[in-house]
Amino acid sequence: MNKQTSKKPVAKSAIAIAVMLVGGFSVYAGIALTEQVDSQASNNVAGTAKQSSPIVESAIASPLALTQTPSSVQVIPQGVTSFNAAKINTQLLPENPANAVSKPAAMSQEMMAKMELPADFVPNNAEGSTEGSPFSRINLKEFSSGEKAIALLGDNLDAVAKWYGMSSDGFRNLLVTDSTVHLDRKGRMLHIDDGLDANLPVGAAAGGTMQQATTSTTAATTAATSPFPLDQTFKLHTKPSSTRILYLNFTGDSANPAFSLDATPSTFSDAERILIQKVWQRVVEDYAAFDVDVTTEKPVAPAGKVGMTVLITPRTHTAGGYAYLNSFGAFSTGTASTFCFPNNLANSEKPIAECVSHELGHTLGLSHQGTTSVAYYQGQGDGETGWAPIMGVGYYKNLTQWSKGEYANANNKEDAYAVMLKQGLKPFADDHGNTIATADAMLSKSANGYNNLSANGVIGIPGDIDMFSFVAGAGNASFTVKGAALGGNLDVALQLIDSKGKVLASANTDATLGSTISFAIPAQGTYFLSVTGAGKGSALTTGYTNYGSLGQYSISGTTALPNGTTTPTPVTPPPSTVTPPPATVTPPKPVTPPPVANARSVAVTFDARGATVPGATIKSYSWNFGDGTAAATTALVVHTYTKAGTYTVSLSVVDSLGRKFGTSMQVVIK
Template sequence: DPTLHLDLNGLDDETRDPAIFYMEETQILPSSPNADLPRRRAVVDVFKLHSRPGASKVLYLDFDGHVLTGTAWNDATHPTINAPPCDWDGAPNSFSTTEQSYIQEIWARVAEDYAPFDVDVTTEYVGGNEDFLLRSSSSDLQYGLRVLISPGIGSIWCSCGGLSYVGIYGAVGSYYQPSLVFPDMLSNGVKYIAEAASHEAGHAFGLSHDGTATVGYYTGQGSGETGWAPIMGVGYYQSLVQWSKGEYSGANNLEDDLAIIAARVAYRPDDAPDTPAAAAAQPLPPGAALSAAGVIDHPGDVDVFAFLAAAGPVSASATPAPPSPNLDLLLELLDPAGAVLASANPVGALAAALAFTLPAPGTYFLRVSAVGAGSPTVTGYSAYGSLGQYTLAATVPPPLVPGTTEAPPGSPTTTAASPRTTTAAAPKTTTAAPPSTTAARKGRKRSDSESHQASAAATGTAGASGAGGYVAAAAGGIGGASVLLAGLAAALRRRRQAGREAEAWAGARAEEGAAGLLGG
């Protein structure tokens, strides 16, 4: 691989071994790659984005400049490298709202690539110092990698889109950091910058290039929403870019990307039950509109959600996370015994939606899993790299209160909101500070030593409705007022009793569903 280089500097230092790094090939890219992006205002503080706050391992996307000294990137000619902030609009001392939206989208794309792992992809310089990144010793379990995204410095080394040393994530010290991405060498394209950031971080985790016998980088196969490419090849030209184990025709690299990354940062803990029996013990809150969110976090992961429903029509949809999903979804509806009633996995699309008429009241299940498409040796891909975040929404006939024809008190009557499809907002685990201006942010070019710094009305209405007969009686005579009051009180007592019965009934149905599945 002509892009692989040996760093000989370590040979003269007894404390370091020789290291290798990748110097990426130049790619021909469109000159206006962001023309089709929606012009939107970032809805959060883009310098406080977190994909998994609290995780002990970090990927820090650094957009606002950095000073490199004492690293493997420095030499006698460049003892200090002042890396400027990202700049899309020619105003280097501030980030416009459009630039902030670009940063948010780049972060969301990289966060989706690393969503299966217990690592926090963040734009925040936590604590105002390097402690959250620096691994001080082998016993230090909290550390990370800086991915420096900076224009104007790439020509020091190459005319390429990025550079990274290999296998240095988790190394003690920071000599071989950061991984570098040069946006000006990538036409300043949001997608290209994000793909390069994930790719260079992949090298830091120990990954090599995915190519063929004739090309160093595989550019992918297929087209449209399911056009596929490997992250460690070139993901600039396809929509679905995933981790790979070399299943495409002519692959020259059969390494297991997921296993190599997981050896340095673990898979994130599973966030949903895998079986109907487990899901039945924790059903979604009863009602007409249901929603949930989750992550398919490792190959073979399945998420199952239980819900209580009456007989009648049900519709459900599962949607992968925008703006750059890695997940191709299969959605299934299961009956109380766990048998499949309906399923959806449309050709050429990543989201899935289904509709079905439930034959009887009971505990039903929605099962979400990942799939591939076609043949990975032709134009398709396997389920191997089909991982990431999704949202689930469903409209169901709410369960009935025993002995009545009514839904449980408080059941929603509106349909579920459509899953997000275009927003680049943070995933469900993001913790974002309130919107704030960042006009002076670019001017703060820090060095390593610098600090970055209605119930009452509803009850009355329900009571009046339940006591309609008593209102009529009141209109008929002088004694109607006392009859009305007595009727209202009785109606309210019946409503409270119905609520208690509904809760007991829902619990009993969940227990019956779990017992039936466990017994089967």
């Protein structure tokens, strides 16, 4: 157990921390920062990370992608073998209770006034602009909702409705039908959202599979499954280089206490740190398709950054959270405009994460998704693929996704991605080609008599296809593709394809989000695996379309070894007291050397001069050419093969921190 660390900043320190990549997302910041940090965190930082992809560029042979050699590094917490949240937790909440969404608890005008942003704050209009807003001339006597809000706005109603991209009648109807919608004293719109229903007994069944445990009953069982080192809990990042920020503030501010599960609010226990990390993981997945840095570290120099802070803090009232609509804008470390209240979310990982993603959705322009009879839709289906919209109620279903209202009786069919784009959240750049011609080579390692293949990526838009190539010998081939370890949004569909584009096998299991495909490959050659997001059944009943099926995935597979392949000797990493972060990267596109008919000798150039490793420089190189000849120790080398055959070429490097990295590829000489 780690020593408890004070929640109050106690020391200033200039720090630079290492990078870990999980499904394409860096876990620790890759830049030097100077800010207030807690005393233990400042003493547990090792290494400096440079934010660049570790890539080896080759002049003739296939380009290589470096992957850290140690096989002991794990991406998911130890002991977690399934991504189904229901299998990780033990004490469960009801999946679909009829009264799970009640009327928001009334709050005093005094408490509402404490929520109000400064008078000069201007939310974006529906097109993402702040020019010509009507709010400077509006001064209402109190916070309001429903008919009272309509009356208080008076002649300003049309201008406010237009600002938010609504007709006057549509705005009136929203104020009357959605009791979570409020106006502050400047006429700006905010949502005060529900928490979990306090009247429901924890674990009570209500007509469906129960999903989520309360932290109070699972802290002891999850204490050993910290996803990342506990001292890095407040240094988590997805993309530090992005100009967009979503800051998850668990440490409080001058007016609001820090997140706490126990009776010692001045410190963060191990259980609290573990829960914070897992909340972060779930929110990361909801925003994996976007160019944004989801972080638990307070930005120090946000100049030029655009984003939002959500403060996760215990409060006395019974709301789950609140957010100003369209408030995503120039990032400020000052007053937060978005809150989640964990004490009204069972202090539990999944409800807190669902609240965070939901409230951030409001800041990005998204309204509630309900039906013609309820303000929040609670979802449909059951089990691992039980589904709900993020902007509805995500507490009681395992799979939550962005939605455009394709379910029955939906009252909001806005295109979530288009709305968020107008508010400034851009899509993540496509990381893999979507055709055979643009396929990326999977990382290949020969071991235990098999060709072991791996890759990872992100499905970024509906219909995105990621295509991967691999060389296999005749025999059985099997691939498993899994989504994010926690809160996965991606339902995976796979296809195995031959070099002529013929689909040999397909896989998409309705009951699970991941997929496995197996096939007996008839002959040695180059084959392809495609990954895409899938739907399930009918969105009008118990299923969903592929619209929200976006997110991270990882591929692992085995095939028969191609003829002539030898198994390279594994490289043993040096002992270290600091666990080195894995450097999982996307292999670049292959360039196959041209076949040479009846060749007695063929010279192949291998070039690793463009290779990089995270947070250090490369000090030595070792090439094994797979033909029994001596290793080469320079970055650029020309090797001559004297016999036809398929050779596994491996590259091992040692960096300035003493870490070993390596990769392998296959070269065919004819």
